[in-house]
Amino acid sequence: MTAHLHSPSAPLELRQRFGSPPTVTRLVSAETAAAYAQRRSSEEVTEPSAERITEHVDVVLSERGLPVHLWWRERGYDVIAEPLRWFARRRWWAEDARAERGRAGLVSQEVWRIQIQDPCTAERSTVDLGRSVPAERWRLLRIHASPQETEAVE
Amino acid sequence: MTFTHLHVASCFSSHYGTATPGELAAAAAAGGAEALALTDRDGLYGAVQHIDACTEHGLKPLLGADLAVKDHGRVTVLAHGSKAGYTALCQAVSAAHEGTSAVTSGPEVALSRARLAQLSLPASSESPRLFILLGVESDIGRLAAARDYRGARTALRQWRQALGAAVYVELVSHLAPPGEELSTAHAARMLSAAAACRVPTVLTNAVRLRRADEAATADVLDAVRVLSSLDSAPLQPNDQGWLKPEAEMHRLAAEICDASTVAADPEDILSVTEELARSCQLDPTEHMTYGVPKIPEAHVIGIARPADEELRFRCEQGLGQRLAEPQVRQRLEHELAIIEELGFSSYFLTVAEVVRLIHELGVRCAARGSGVSSLVVHALGISPIDPLSHGLIFERFLSQRRATLPDIDIDVESARRHEIYQRVFDRFGRERVTLMSMQNAYRIRGAVRDAGMALGLPDEELDQLAEIMWRFPAREFRQALEEKPELKQLAQRIETERVSGRTQLDLLVDLTERLDRLPRHISTHPCGVILGDKDLLRLTPVQPSGVTGLPMSQFGKDDMDSAGFIKLDILGVRMQSAIAHCLSEIERTSGEHIDLNTISFQDQRTFDLIQSTHTLGCFQIESPGQRELIGKLIPASLEDLILDISLFRPGPMGAGMVRPFLERRHGFESIRYPHPDLIHILEETCGVIVYHEQVLRIFDTMTDCGLATADVLRRALSQEHTSAEVESYFRTRTAARGYGQEVIDQVWRQLASFGSFGFCKAHAAAFAVPTYQSAWLKTHYPAAFMTGLFEHDPGMYPLRLLVAEARRLQIPLLPMDVNRSKGHYRLEKLPTTPPLEPPADPTWGIRMALTTLKGISAAEIRRLEKEQPFHSLADLRDRAKPRFNTMKSLAKVGALDSFLSAGTARNRRNDLFAWIERTGQRKAQQRRPPLAAGQLALPLTDTETSNLPASRPGPTDTEVLATELDLTSVDLTDHVMSVHWEQLTRAGVTFAKDLLHQRSGATVCVAGIRVATQTPPMASGKRVVFISLDDGTGVVDLSFFEEGQAHTGEALFAARMLMAEGTIRRTGPRAVTVQATRAWDLQESSS
DSSP states (O other), X not given: OGGGGOOTTHHHXXXXXXXXXXXXXXXXXXXXXXXXXXXHHHHHOOOTTEEEXXXXXXXXXXXXXXXXXXXXXXXXXXXXEEEEEEEEEOOHHHHOSOOOTTOTTSSEEEEEEEEEEOTTTOOEEEEEEEEETTTTEEEEXXXXXXXXXXXXXX | OOOOBOOBOOTTSTTTOOSOHHHHHHHHHHTTOSEEEEEEETSOTTHHHHHXXXXXXXXXXXXEEEEEETTTEEEEEEEOSSHHHHHHHHHHHHHHHTTOOSSSOOSOSOBOHHHHHHHHXXXXXXXXXXXXXXXXXXXXXXXXXXXXXXXXXHHHHHHHHHHGGGEXXXXXXXOOSTTSTTSHHHHHHHHHHXXXXXXXXEEOOOBOBSSGGGHHHHHHXXXXXXXXXXXXXXXXXXXXXXXXXXXXXXXXXXXXXXXXXXXXXXXXXXXXXXXHHHHTOOOHHHHHOTTOOBOOOHHHHTOOSOHHHHHHHHHHHHHGGGGGSHHHHHHHHHHHHHHHHHTOHHHHHHHHHHHHHXXXXXXXXXXXXXXXXXXXXXXXXXXXXXXXXXXXXXXXXXXXXXXXXOOOEEEEEGGGHHHHHHHHHHHHOTTTEEEEEEEEEOOHHHHHHHHHHHTTOOHHHHHHHHHHOOSOOGGGHHHHHHHOGGGHHHHXXXXXXXXXXXXXXXXXXXXXXXXXXXXXXXXXXXXXXXXXXXXXXXXXXXXXXXXXXXEEESOOHHHHHHHTBEEEEEEEEHHHHHHHXXXXXXXXXXXXXXXXXXXXXXXXXXXXXXXXXXXXTSTTSOSHHHHHHHHHHOOOSHHHHHHHHHHSSHHHHHHTOHHHHHHHHTTSSXXXXXXXXXXXXXXXXXXOOOBHHHHHHHHHHHHOOOHHHHHHHHHHHTSHHHHHHHHHHHHHHHHHTTOOHHHHHHHHHXXXXXXXXXXXXXXXXXXHHHHHHHHHHHHHOHHHHHHHHHHHOOSSSOHHXXXXXXXXXXXOEEOOOTTTOOSSOEEEEXXXXXXXXXXXXXXXXXXXXXXXXXXXXXXXHHHHHHHOOOSSHHHHHHHHOOOHHHHHHHHHHTTTGGGSOTTTGGGGHHHHHHHHHHHHHHHHHOOOOOOOTTOOOOOOOOHHHHTOOOOSOOOOHXXXXXXXXXXXXXXXXXXXXXXXXXXXXXXXXXXXXXXXXSOTTOEEEEEEEEEEEEOOOOTTSOOOEEEEEEOSSSEEEEEEOHHHHHHHTTHHHHOSEEEXXXXXXXXXXXXXXXXXXXXXXHHHHHO
């Protein structure tokens, strides 16, 4: 299922989102810059089993503000099981050009991990969605190969 | 149900929090909270601001601190809402700081759990005095993060055992990624540990931000705290540590309970949180004696009768015969009545006692500030100024209508300030005294450096950047890039880099702006001493200060009034030390004892010196701007000096008061008074309002409001939101009392434009005395005075400029000599050549001090002083045991020339240095056989120096100069610019000594070393940069207006040596400045 997830526009978006050259100026020596670039690129690999993409999706929320339906590439999915949300850090000083007072969403990105089920095939998968609050825009960030379990506390 | 944040860090949690207590309280109130805690890391630094802000926003205040407990991590300590609770909190914070060091990196701030338990647990069955919240940074939190469930429970049981009902588990979720620290799962693990041990749980958000968008600032602070870049610093997981409103907090509670395996009800957690919040609500007045002045008890000050009676008795004693004068008696009664009514008699007696202690130590001291307005202060011997003869008004200092506590400032010799502090502590008892602290906030240069460090920019780059930044608010960096000519190059660079996709400098600008005004570090206030009663240390936490062995309060000067702390400013003034050294040198060399309190204030020669504007080294009147003003004003009396000092203030300068005053003073404009009633008020200043005292009298005379109300009106005048009220009051009352519309209009215009900018005459009068005294000493004892200046370097200029001034005054400058120089600069009588007839004044020179030598240690100086004189190199090595490097420096700078055979001196200096360098290390280690008993050490000829191999030529003049600058920072033998003179003369440079003879408007080129840079406020609001250059013949004062600044660029603030082109502007009969059209870095243009 993951194979056909790439939309034609994904490579461009990927470039825009992650592929921009690291913002290192001439103030730093060439070696430092190289070492830095190395570090940056190695961090891109988060989870070997997950595919990292970014694609716009639509999410229908419940009254409590929890996702119940996901619309992706003109197909609807049901959200099954309780979703999990967190805020993931962004390396804004390497990714953004500006950091002026009051800029929102600089330091972290809201992430929702939901289990979805294709109502036709009953196929289940776990996906991570990114949410930008002011515009209420959702992006598909990752599709996990195997369903992720939430932590059980002893 | 409401939600109360129990764990909140403000920006007073240094390099951690991002918002001020005021901002946090405003946000909490806006979010519907009813109460708010402030729990800063390691202290109560923001407590008073928090109380004030909570009061303003209608919130109930709670106080606590985030403290490290030895071996158990960080916990939140909350004070129970009672006097005992607040006291225990102060004591816990102080205890955590015990044994730490203010300067070096000593032990961490922390207290033991046993001590915490002792402070927290009550004697009986009352509530604990302190509550302990165990959150993510506690040992429990760490163990839970590591999924050590058993460990967490064991640790929690220990806490429970040690602190019983005082212990709570603090649940925090910053919604970090699953499994990580500060994730919901982490909180759920804490919840189950609490449930297993039956410890109650509360919910907090471990707040360090007011809003999520402040998180980038916190990232920078995290990096700076560990002196690292953002890439390698341990950063917060995300931006969720903000002051979330009730609904969000309720949702978090639900999410934590959902994630938990134990059955937990979010409602329970929230109601326990609110219950705890309720029992921690503080009543500032009742629990903290907020706003109630605290003064040492009568028995401590040493008075037997009631304070009011004692004060009256001492004042009457002090005034003696003068009490026969009706106005003196009347003034005294008036002041005493107000002081008695306000209950401040013992405060005045306390200050008098401190001054007595200072006199007892033989330290020079002078009162300063509005306290000088008081006859009581004068009568008690605190101030030499008689307020009646200068028209000073008591109500400017104290009245029933002044909300603030009295404040008397005392200037003392800076070199002996700590000695006085120790004495005050000893005298009043260590439980009643503490030094005050101050928070140092980020300003542009520091902000650029730290933001740059976080971004990983190299240090050298940051040094260069910081150098071109000149006093603008860091918050306005981006705007400054557009406006300031010295930043133009930088702005262009940022633009170029942005185009090529590099944005590091762009980020630097944004981050610098974010850091602006955040507290950076705390330090001992330069003069504030808090005096209280025996309970003082129950009301303020203290920590070690920069002064050995003395504690300082965590509160600063703006906290004093609100909290009801009485502070005394004992300010170390280097000029007082310089004067003291000058007087003691005169006494040492000539036996003459001078009492400056008895000198005449009408000495013509002293005023001749002042009018000549050669006032370098004189208190208050040595800056370029002041020399210019003196040149225009031509002071001829102490009153004129008071006027001069009052005019040279940001207010009057900025309001453009100076010009109209000078025009009238010199008769270019006629003096008019709006109404005959005002003549006696304004005639001392030619009809212009200069002093606060005049504003008070105008209000009082025209509205009959009384002087106390007049002072309230004066202060309201300068506030934008109240000045309209003042105006309508003034207009109504004056009209009712029969003043004509035209008069009212005219007086109001003057009040509105100048009234709020005037200067307190009492301040100026207090300053004028040491100003006159220093000028008097410079006139009559120039060599001794310069010796004092060299010793304490009291002013704004570098020592080398003072040395140049001594050279200009033809005072012989005697080089460092290991047989004659001491640890201090000293006057030395020069051998007079025999034909000179005996009555001639001996010539006095100034001998350079050993302290001037770089790298010499205090111990070495002590040994040298003790063993002087030395008859040979070997003798010097033997008895004074200087280190090898010191020995070399001494030789190089010429301090060992006296060991060389007579007449050869400097010519053999290089040989001597080479000899020491070659043999010194070995010789230094050789032990000479000890002398047999009874055998005298014969002063043999120095075989070492007489057999010195001759191989090198002596140093040239330029080399000598370079060595002096290198090893002493002072060009003693000649002016450092002298090496450039020939070249500069050829280039057509005009020297300072010749500028006075140039006609106004002439174009000149000048050059020299920068000795001062100033940007005083201007009436126009536009920046003018004043730079003073020392060219060896005197000082050239340059002014740079817009055009000059634009043509100069980065060199404006960065270059050390400048060459400038401009036109002569005559500013007075004896003063000229050069209005620069452009300037270059001399070192860059010559290389």
